[in-house]
Amino acid sequence: MSTTAPPRPAAAAPPRRRRRDDTRLALLFILPASIGLLVFLVWPLLTGLYYSFTEYAILTPPQWVGLENYRTLLADPVFWTSLRVTVVYVLINIGVQTVAALLIAVLMQRLTQSTWLRSLVLAPYLVSNVVAAIVFLWLLDSQLGIVNLALQGLGVDPISFWANESWVIPTIALVNVWRHMGYTALLLFAGLQSIPEQLYEAARTEGAGELAMFRRITLPLLRPILALVLIMTIIGSFQVFDTVSVTTQGGPADASKVLQMYIYENAFAQYEFGYASALSVALLLILMVITFAQYWLSRAGQSDLD
Amino acid sequence: MTTTTAAADPAATAPAPPEPRRRRRLTPGRVIAWIVMIVILVVTLFPFYWMLRTALSSNTALATDPTSLLPVGFSAGGFERVFGLQSVEEAVAQGGSGASINFWRYLLNSVIVATTITVVQTFSCAMAAYAFSRLRWKGRDTVFLIFLGAMMIPQIFTLLPNFILIKNLHLVDTLVGIMLPTLFISPFAIFFLRQFFNNISREVEEAALIDGASKVRVFFTLILPMAGAPMATLALLTYMTAWNEYFWALMVSYTDSSRVLTVALAVFRAQSPQSGTDWAGLMAATLVAAAPMLILFAVFAKRIVNSIGFSGIK
Numbered sequence: 001m002s003t004t005a006p007p008r009p010a011a012a013a014p015p016r017r018r019r020r021d022d023t024r025l026a027l028l029f030i031l032p033a034s035i036g037l038l039v040f041l042v043w044p045l046l047t048g049l050y051y052s053f054t055e056y057a058i059l060t061p062p063q064w065v066g067l068e069n070y071r072t073l074l075a076d077p078v079f080w081t082s083l084r085v086t087v088v089y090v091l092i093n094i095g096v097q098t099v100a101a102l103l104i105a106v107l108m109q110r111l112t113q114s115t116w117l118r119s120l121v122l123a124p125y126l127v128s129n130v131v132a133a134i135v136f137l138w139l140l141d142s143q144l145g146i147v148n149l150a151l152q153g154l155g156v157d158p159i160s161f162w163a164n165e166s167w168v169i170p171t172i173a174l175v176n177v178w179r180h181m182g183y184t185a186l187l188l189f190a191g192l193q194s195i196p197e198q199l200y201e202a203a204r205t206e207g208a209g210e211l212a213m214f215r216r217i218t219l220p221l222l223r224p225i226l227a228l229v230l231i232m233t234i235i236g237s238f239q240v241f242d243t244v245s246v247t248t249q250g251g252p253a254d255a256s257k258v259l260q261m262y263i264y265e266n267a268f269a270q271y272e273f274g275y276a277s278a279l280s281v282a283l284l285l286i287l288m289v290i291t292f293a294q295y296w297l298s299r300a301g302q303s304d305l306d
Numbered sequence: 307m308t309t310t311t312a313a314a315d316p317a318a319t320a321p322a323p324p325e326p327r328r329r330r331r332l333t334p335g336r337v338i339a340w341i342v343m344i345v346i347l348v349v350t351l352f353p354f355y356w357m358l359r360t361a362l363s364s365n366t367a368l369a370t371d372p373t374s375l376l377p378v379g380f381s382a383g384g385f386e387r388v389f390g391l392q393s394v395e396e397a398v399a400q401g402g403s404g405a406s407i408n409f410w411r412y413l414l415n416s417v418i419v420a421t422t423i424t425v426v427q428t429f430s431c432a433m434a435a436y437a438f439s440r441l442r443w444k445g446r447d448t449v450f451l452i453f454l455g456a457m458m459i460p461q462i463f464t465l466l467p468n469f470i471l472i473k474n475l476h477l478v479d480t481l482v483g484i485m486l487p488t489l490f491i492s493p494f495a496i497f498f499l500r501q502f503f504n505n506i507s508r509e510v511e512e513a514a515l516i517d518g519a520s521k522v523r524v525f526f527t528l529i530l531p532m533a534g535a536p537m538a539t540l541a542l543l544t545y546m547t548a549w550n551e552y553f554w555a556l557m558v559s560y561t562d563s564s565r566v567l568t569v570a571l572a573v574f575r576a577q578s579p580q581s582g583t584d585w586a587g588l589m590a591a592t593l594v595a596a597a598p599m600l601i602l603f604a605v606f607a608k609r610i611v612n613s614i615g616f617s618g619i620k
Contacts, residue, residue, distance in 0.1 A: 021442060021443060021444075022437075022441035022442050022443050022521060023443040023444060025437075025441060025521055025522065026437040026441040026442075026443040026446070027443075029433040029434060029436060029437035029441065029525075030433070030434045030437045030438075030449070032426075032430035032433065032434070032490045032491075033430050033431060033433070033434035033453070033490055033491045033496060034434075035490055036430070036487075036488075036489065036490030036491030037452075037453060037456055037491050037493070039471070040464065040468055040471075040486065040487040040488075040490075040491070041456045041459055041464060041491070041493075042456070043467070043471070044463070044464040044466075044467030044468050044471065045459055045463065045464065045467075047467040047470070047471075048463055048464070048466060048467040051466070051467065051470075058470070058473075100346075103342070103346075104343075104346055107339055107342060107343045107346075108343075110336075110339060111336070111339055111340065111343060115607065115608050115611055115612070117343075117347075118611045119603070119607040119608075119610075119611050120347060120350065120351065121346075121347070121350060122603075122610070122611060122614075123350065123351065123354065123600070123603070124350060124353075126546065126596070126599045126600060126603050127550070127592075127596040127599065127600075128549070128550035128551075128552060128568050128595070128596070129550065129552060130550075130552050130568045130571050130572055130595075131568075131571065131592045131595055131596050132353075134571060134575055134588060134592050135353045135356070135357055135589070135592060136353070137575070138356070138360065138583075138585055138588070138589065139353060139356060141583075141585075144368060144369065144372045144585070146356060146372070146373065149372055149373050150373075153373075178349070178350070178353070182350060183614065186611065186614040187614060190614065210335060235460060239460060239461065239462050241552075241553050242552045242553060245552075245553075245556070245572070246571075246572050246575060260462060260553075263462075263466075264553075264557075267466055267469075268557070273466060273470070276466055277466055277467075280462060280463050280465075280466060281463075283462060283463075284460065284462070284463045287460055291458075
């Protein structure tokens with residue numbers, strides 16, 4: 001992407017009218033968006049950083065405390081718990097979701113192009129996280145939930161999905177897989193469309209089976225897109241909050257206290273905005289490292305493809 | 307890109323298919339694939355059915371006959387509670403909390419928030435995208451890069467500072483406060499529309515300019531109508547995002563005056579009566595909250611589904 005390129009060559013034609021420079025009009029046109037950008041994206045980025053170095057209880061002005069919040073953070077066992085909980089959540093969520101989405105995308109590619117089918121697969125993505133959370137609260141209820149009743153029918157003891165410390169994070173992760181797998185599948189499906197059909201035809205004449213074709217054609221050619229989708233979904237996954245907030249509020253015993261939940265608690269229950277901001281900075285740094293690492297890895301992986 | 311990848315497998319471990327070109331023939335493999343696909347669809351769609359089935363049941367019957375696939379103790383009581391059509395005694399008797407829920411108000415709030423954000427944001431971003439795509443001015447590409455960079459800022463990081471900002475502006479617990487941060491800008495939208503504007507032929511535009519039309523007029527009468535389809539797609543996606551937003555709305559709204567549906571649902575769920583959760587009412591509420599999106603989707607499914615590709619990466 002050239003950044004300093006002069007105006008496109010198409011304009012090389014002789015000037016038809018006096019309008020060569022649209023600076024004033026352009027400034028007018030970008031004015032609303034610029035206000036939004038500066039006030040609600042750039043300014044918060046700066047003030048957020050600033051608050052992380054302050055003690056800020058919202059009713060009194062922020063007091064500069066230097067690195068105090070970060071020192072607290074490193075020694076805060078709840079922070080480390082919530083980081084671990086979040087990472088486990090992301091691993092389960094992204095792991096299952098990517099496999100499921102890939103399966104759906106490949107099945108659609110091999111079976112049908114139907115828009116109908118794609119619409120049905122996308123349906124869960126249309127409801128909010130809140131709706132998804134409440135519906136699964138009911139489906140997975142320990143006494144009346146249909147899933148537990150079905151398990152009972154199979155002779156399995158009822159599982160308290162929401163109240164058991166080792167079940168709660170997998171449960172929340174899978175609820176969000178339900179909501180997002182169709183959307184992810186459609187992104188991958190779009191990527192699959194760019195793989196020429198002749199490749200598969202040729203492979204078939206050579207006698208390759210579906211699995212071999214998947215391993216040798218689909219996966220390598222889909223890799224750049226898969227990498228992009230992974231970056232996007234992992235970043236989204238780290239920001240999980242809605243489902244936890246509606247279902248467990250972080251419980252039982254911090255077992256589902258994801259980072260965002262902890263940040264929210266610090267800000268709105270303890271009124272520790274300074275510390276909450278430091279936690280946000282930590283999360284931001286984690287996301288940045290992941291993005292760069294993945295970008296770099298996918299670049300490194302791309303070269304040996306060609 | 308050639309067929310080298312495929313040719314790399316001459317060993318052919320799998321038995322060769324009987325005919326070289328099987329077009330949509332029902333082989334055992336395809337049957338299994340369809341079965342897997344159907345299982346996935348059932349998992350995807352069953353929760354929707356269960357919402358409806360529960361919403362049409364009565365709480366007492368749900369407790370005694372929880373496994374029936376059809377509504378049990380068929381009743382519209384859940385919906386009546388959601389819309390406030392039952393008296394407190396009636397609601398409590400049927401397993402509701404009896405607390406008043408001002409559902410129409412929340413619905414109206416959600417509609418106002420989502421509609422305003424969609425209209426203003428799409429328009430504001432279209433204007434910016436036009437300036438970045440078609441107008442000539444110094445520093446254009448640099449400024450565009452800054453806008454692109456903003457796309458990298460995750461929402462979580464701006465939430466707290468934005469809350470403090472909205473609080474200092476005395477806009478907490480107002481609809482304006484909920485809308486403001488995303489009202490004028492979505493860097494993604496600008497990026498998305500600029501791509502389309504770049505692809506619109508210049509000739510028509512030049513012709514209009516020669517005829518003496520101003521660039522403002524060209525934008526309104528030529529560019530906007532020509533970019534109708536991508537703008538509509540973008541508007542749909544924006545509407546969906548705004549409608550489903552929860553975290554920000556939860557931070558900013560405290561009372562009925564600014565409560566949107568997502569937050570109201572969470573409150574409704576937290577208000578569960580002592581006797582046990584009012585599942586029939588709760589499912590009716592989620593169904594009603596999800597209905598506008600599902601209807602919008604039913605109408606525009608094709609457009610939305612086909613728009614999800616690389617441009618759909620948000």
